[in-house]
Amino acid sequence: MKLSICCTGWMEPLVKLAKGDHPKAQLKIIFDHVGVPVLGILLFMMIWSGVASRIDTSLGKFPGPSAVWEQTVGLYADHERQRDREARFMERQEKRNAAKLEKDPNAEVKIRDYTGKPTFFDQIWTSILTVMSGFILASIIAIPIGILIGMNKNLYLAMNPLIQIFKPVSPLAWLPLVTMVVSAVYVSKDPMFSKSYLNSMFTVLLCSVWPTIINTAVGVTSVDKDLTNVSRVLRLNWFTHVTKIIIPSAIPMMFTGLRLSLGIAWMVLIAAEMLAQNPGLGKFVWDEFQNGSSDSLGRIMVAVLVIGFIGYLLDRMMVTLQRAVSWDKTAELR
Secondary structure (H helix, E strand, C coil): CHHHHHCCCCHHHHHHHHCCCCHHHHHHHHHHHHHHHHHHHHHHHHHHHHHHCCCEECCEECCCHHHHHHHHHHHHHHHHHHHHHHHHHHHHHHHHHHHHHHHCCCCCCCCCCCCCCCCHHHHHHHHHHHHHHHHHHHHHHHHHHHHHHHHCHHHHHHHHHHHHHHCCCCHHHHHHHHHHHHHHHCCCCCCCCCHHHHHHHHHHHHHHHHHHHHHHHHHHHCCCHHHHHHHHHCCCCHHHHHHHHHHHHHHHHHHHHHHHHHHHHHHHHHHHHHHHCCCCHHHHHHHHHHHCCCCHHHHHHHHHHHHHHHHHHHHHHHHHHHHHHCCCCCCCCC
16 A cells, blocks of 8 residues: 555655566556657657648747757746846945944944846746645535535525626636735734735635535435434444545545536636736746747747646646545556
């Protein structure tokens, strides 16, 4: 069981291959998990390169794989230069404060934060932090609601129309409302969080909460009747019944909802950041589009690939977590 959790996907047959356990069978599994996807990626890159070379835009040729790689290297170089500027800024500040204290030990010194433009990699981190904040808050709200409406038919009937009405609402509709509410409520001379961050996070929350509510409720209503009868025979109190019977049985469906919610959250975030101007990947794409330089298309394509890759990693993270906490170890990891 430990092997199936720790060594997932192609790692498990790799470990078995190292032990000499049916080498041919393990090599076939490794090829299916690694070789076939690599061939698919190579085929896609060939098609991409061929099609891109035939598309002319107002900013030049549509970027192919080589142009995207060139822009990736350039963005990393920009990041390194910005970090070097930050280090030199902090060093100058420390020297200035040290000299000031040397003349007057009681002098008041200030440490100012570096306010340079965020780099592409800083914006990646901002987007991940924002989406996880919104997703975690959405999960904290959605899971208890899903459990309650799954256990109470009348509560489900009362909540279902509201869920069906709000579930399809676009983030572009929520964002103006969220912006107005945050501006009215979040008033502080020294705010802990920027309003752009809160606008993006709450928009993510409002759009991603529904799949978890629905799937958790479905999971609760699908609990085996024999388990419910056992709970009644043992006269378990409400809290014990929920924690020992309901939640363990509903976890597979619950995680289905969480995976859907996280995928929606990540998609919603990019649109929210474009309009809220939260300094994440969405703002990066919008700024490059507005910039209109010869490098902009390549940089936008870098962002598109990074957004897709991070979305994939977030989904794999949820599947791995599901396999770690659930009795159902058949969650797909490929």
